[in-house]
């Protein structure tokens with residue numbers, strides 16, 4: 507399969523109000539294929555709302571949302587997921603009493619691509635799932651119950667489940683939280699492999715060291731507005747933005 511290039515997702519002039527609160531305020535944002543875009547901003551800035559708008563769980567009041575150039579704004583969440591837009595949550599949502607291998611297999615069996623494997627022959631999915639477990643370093647734990655592995659290993663399993671979705675856009679909510687330092691590098695190098703293969707990743711991250719380390723671009727949000735989008739060095743060295751981030755300005 508050829509590597510996707512260009513813009514994966516584009517939001518243009520998107521607004522969403524909840525009563526008097528402006529959760530998205532004329533947001534224009536693009537997520538390129540083959541890049542990690544970090545969404546950074548103080549609590550309540552509108553990061554989760556942005557994810558919900560992209561996945562179709564919240565309908566914007568105005569603006570356009572396009573995926574690979576096609577408008578998705580009025581599609582259902584299921585139809586959006588079927589286009590290859592996957593989301594992970596802070597809560598890992600694993601099947602705790604299934605094995606590590608089964609946790610990945612169930613995702614593959616439900617994926618939009620499951621029709622590629624004949625129902626009677628699960629060997630193809632199984633081989634695919636085992637390959638993913640090797641990729642995330644869990645091959646030796648394949649027969650353990652998810653509940654019995656460490657939290658760090660569960661994070662890698664959660665990552666394996668995202669890989670199994672075979673999505674082209676990944677929306678990740680604090681993917682590295684709770685990982686010890688030695689696991690970060692491995693976790694992010696697995697993410698990088700997928701990005702290098704062309705996936706567009708957008709992640710919400712509160713730890714600025716993590717976001718600096720993993721992101722190619724950062725979009726800084728405050729009160730529903732994208733105040734700036736650019737390189738991690740430029741955004742995170744901007745005194746005004748960091749003051750907003752740490753609540754040092756009104």
Ligand SMILES: Nc1ncnc2c1ncn2[C@@H]1O[C@H](COP(=O)(O)OP(=O)(O)OP(=O)(O)O)[C@@H](O)[C@H]1O
Pocket residue numbers: 524527528529547548549550551552553554555556
């Ligand atoms: N369903 C909703 N109903 C009412 N207000 C909402 C709703 N969803 C979000 N909001 C409000 O919209 C604003 C943006 O919220 P959002 O959760 O998107 O921010 P966030 O940047 O993800 O915050 P955090 O970092 O704390 O998770 C907040 O003021 C929030 O209270």
